[in-house]
Amino acid sequence: xxxxxxxxxxxxxxxxxxxxxxxxxxxxxxxxxxxxxxxxxxxxxxxxxxxxxxxxxxxxxxxxxxxxxxxxxxxxxxxxxxxxxxxxxxxxxxxxxxxxxxxxxxxxxxxxxxxxxxxxxxxxxxxxxxxxxxxxxxxxxxxxxxxxxxxxxxxxxxxxxxxxxxxxxxxxxxxxxxxxxxxxxxxxxxxxxxxxxxxxxxxxxxxxxxxxxxxxxxxxxxxxxxxxxxxxxxxxxxxxxxxxxxxxxxxxxxxxxxxxxxxxxxxxxxxxxxxxxxxxxxxx
Amino acid sequence: xxxxxxxxxxxxxxxxxxxxxxxxxxxxxxxxxxxxxxxxxxxxxxxxxxxxxxxxxxxxxxxxxxxxxxxxxxxxxxxxxxxxxxxxxxxxxxxxxxxxxxxxxxxxxxxxxxxxxxxxxxxxxxxxxxxxxxxxxxxxxxxxxxxxxxxxxxxxxxxxxxxxxxxxxxxxxxxxxxxxxxxxxxxxxxxxxxxxxxxxxxxxxxxxxxxxxxxxxxxxxxxxxxxxxxxxxxxxxxxxxxxxxxxxxxxxxxxxxxxxxxxxxxxxxxxxxxxxxxxxxxxx
Numbered sequence: 150x151x152x153x154x155x156x157x158x159x160x161x162x163x164x165x166x167x168x169x170x171x172x173x174x175x176x177x178x179x180x181x182x183x184x185x186x187x188x189x190x191x192x193x194x195x196x197x198x199x200x201x202x203x204x205x206x207x208x209x210x211x212x213x214x215x216x217x218x219x220x221x222x223x224x225x226x227x228x229x230x231x232x233x234x235x236x237x238x239x240x241x242x243x244x245x246x247x248x249x250x251x252x253x254x255x256x257x258x259x260x261x262x263x264x265x266x267x268x269x270x271x272x273x274x275x276x277x278x279x280x281x282x283x284x285x286x287x288x289x290x291x292x293x294x295x296x297x298x299x300x301x302x303x304x305x306x307x308x309x310x311x312x313x314x315x316x317x318x319x320x321x322x323x324x325x326x327x328x329x330x331x332x333x334x335x336x337x338x339x340x341x342x343x344x345x346x347x348x349x350x351x352x353x354x355x356x357x358x359x360x361x362x363x364x365x366x367x368x369x370x371x372x373x374x375x376x377x378x379x380x381x382x383x384x385x386x387x388x389x390x391x392x393x394x395x396x397x398x399x400x401x402x403x404x405x406x407x408x409x410x411x412x413x414x415x416x417x418x419x420x421x422x423x424x425x426x427x428x429x430x431x432x433x
Numbered sequence: 434x435x436x437x438x439x440x441x442x443x444x445x446x447x448x449x450x451x452x453x454x455x456x457x458x459x460x461x462x463x464x465x466x467x468x469x470x471x472x473x474x475x476x477x478x479x480x481x482x483x484x485x486x487x488x489x490x491x492x493x494x495x496x497x498x499x500x501x502x503x504x505x506x507x508x509x510x511x512x513x514x515x516x517x518x519x520x521x522x523x524x525x526x527x528x529x530x531x532x533x534x535x536x537x538x539x540x541x542x543x544x545x546x547x548x549x550x551x552x553x554x555x556x557x558x559x560x561x562x563x564x565x566x567x568x569x570x571x572x573x574x575x576x577x578x579x580x581x582x583x584x585x586x587x588x589x590x591x592x593x594x595x596x597x598x599x600x601x602x603x604x605x606x607x608x609x610x611x612x613x614x615x616x617x618x619x620x621x622x623x624x625x626x627x628x629x630x631x632x633x634x635x636x637x638x639x640x641x642x643x644x645x646x647x648x649x650x651x652x653x654x655x656x657x658x659x660x661x662x663x664x665x666x667x668x669x670x671x672x673x674x675x676x677x678x679x680x681x682x683x684x685x686x687x688x689x690x691x692x693x694x695x696x697x698x699x700x701x702x703x704x705x706x707x708x709x710x711x712x713x714x715x716x717x
Contacts, residue, residue, distance in 0.1 A: 182573075226517040233510040239526035241626075243547060247523055247531065248626070257649060259572060263527060264548040264628045265590035288543060289466075306549035306629055307622045333692070337705035338591045342525075342532070344548045345590055347631065365541055389697040389707060396709050405713040406690065408617070413673040421621035423673060425680050426710065429689040 173197070175205040177217070183254070184216035185209055192224070195231045202235055206253060215254030222246045267341060268304040269348045270314040273397050274326055274355050280372035281397075282355070284321055287368050296383045297373055299350075309422055311410055314351035322370045323361030326353035330407035331424055333396045335389060350393050352400060352407065375401065457481070459489040461501070467538070468500035469493055476508070479515045486519055490537060499538030506530045551625060552588040553632045554598040557681050558610055558639050564656035565681075566639065568605055571652050580667045581657055593706055595694055598635035606654045607645030610637035614691035615708055617680045619673060634677050636684060636691065659685065
């Protein structure tokens with residue numbers, strides 16, 4: 150349907166109803182950046198949606214609005230194509246919804262970027278006998294290679310890095326831990342399609358010691374001498390792994406300070422952790 | 434169209450063509466996890482697409498494939514609804530494409546998570562007179578509040594944190610810098626819809642000193658005494674800001690070690706930076 154056809158259709162519909170405007174305006178919520186967020190929830194025919202969207206945008210333009218967001222739950226997938234044909238672009242998607250956006254303002258487009266990074270953790274859990282908690286995985290790159298590695302996992306949206314490390318260790322090995330420090334991190338690119346990756350090496354103190362491994366992901370789990378861990382040919386061969394192993398050894402032998410955490414309150418009132426070298430900060 | 438209707442339609446089409454299979458199979462690329470990636474590029478009618486997808490999935494199931502990915506450029510938006518009706522879910526989207534996925538394997542679903550974090554930087558640029566490079570912004574939370582703040586910005590997909598800091602300082606103030614260390618970072622949640630946020634405070638050494646501010650984003654830029662910066666009521670009032678200011682002061686006064694970087698090569702042969710406390714690592 151071309152622009153002029155729709156304009157005509159809207160006009161026609163209005164005339165048919167004896168001049169009373171019958172096009173339902175969409176119920177958008179204003180954001181704090183001069184934008185409108187449409188949370189579409191009820192099923193709607195594509196054609197009626199297009200009429201309403203057109204009329205609503207016309208009104209929002211008059212009001213000086215700039216960005217228009219449309220959140221469509223996957224049940225309303227029939228409205229994706231009409232939205233795109235009305236000039237909307239994809240912004241991001243999760244399994245159960247897609248967010249589309251269109252810039253209707255005259256000023257420079259300031260639509261914020263989509264999430265660009267996945268975040269992972271590796272857990273360095275060491276006991277008093279200088280033994281590190283290691284696993285062999287059932288899936289992925291390391292499957293069947295006999296490499297003993299730290300428990301690792303993905304940090305969920307909304308999850309603190311320190312909490313993700315504790316959770317993953319518990320899930321994979323049954324060991325309870327507490328967070329000590331972030332010893333190092335690595336940023337890599339194109340890890341998953343075009344997305345980048347941040348991987349944090351977290352030191353944790355074990356609070357229990359009997360391993361109960363998870364069967365679906367983990368082939369084997371054990372406590373292993375840290376020197377034996379670091380001496381594995383795979384670790385030695387890859388400088389990403391060997392440099393992390395060196396940092397862990399330095400933590401045990403050289404009074405290495407990583408970043409510990411303090412809870413803070415952001416300007417908008419939310420709690421968030423700041424990570425920094427607290428040992429050096431507290432120097433006199 | 435129900436499952437049985439389509440099965441019938443495929444069968445009917447085959448019969449009409451005298452038993453010769455006329456359903457075009459889709460051309461998927463195998464990934465290294467037992468999956469198939471369909472990069473749809475050419476326009477296709479929805480109905481023909483559904484027939485082909487059905488036949489292709491049937492074949493992939495026989496081959497023991499597990500995850501099926503469909504990448505649809507925004508021009509092929511007509512194929513989004515049929516894909517969802519065939520059981521696909523959204524995985525992620527960027528302005529110009531959407532990625533859908535379906536798990537066709539019998540084993541546990543191991544579809545990787547979508548990107549969950551946006552990454553930002555704040556640049557601590559300090560000259561020999563203990564003056565820090567600060568700006569006032571035209572837009573956003575700090576507009577019109579008179580707060581002098583570090584240059585900040587978003588790290589692009591595929592961009593190194595250290596490079597993003599150098600780029601943002603150059604863009605906002607015209608100052609050339611080199612990367613020194615990451616002094617601290619903060620993780621916060623629900624910063625943008627449901628996404629989380631990682632913000633890295635990067636220390637940079639200035640290589641030039643004449644400010645040429647960018648006009649569209651920056652209201653004002655200057656070199657300001659670090660003590661004057663830290664004493665601003667806004668900074669003092671918010672512990673997220675004041676703790677970062679304290680870390681910066683510690684860097685100047687207390688031999689504070691942040692995380693510096695080394696380039697490493699990942700197991701898959703890519704270069705990526707590892708960040709850690711190199712001063713402590715090099716202790717004897």
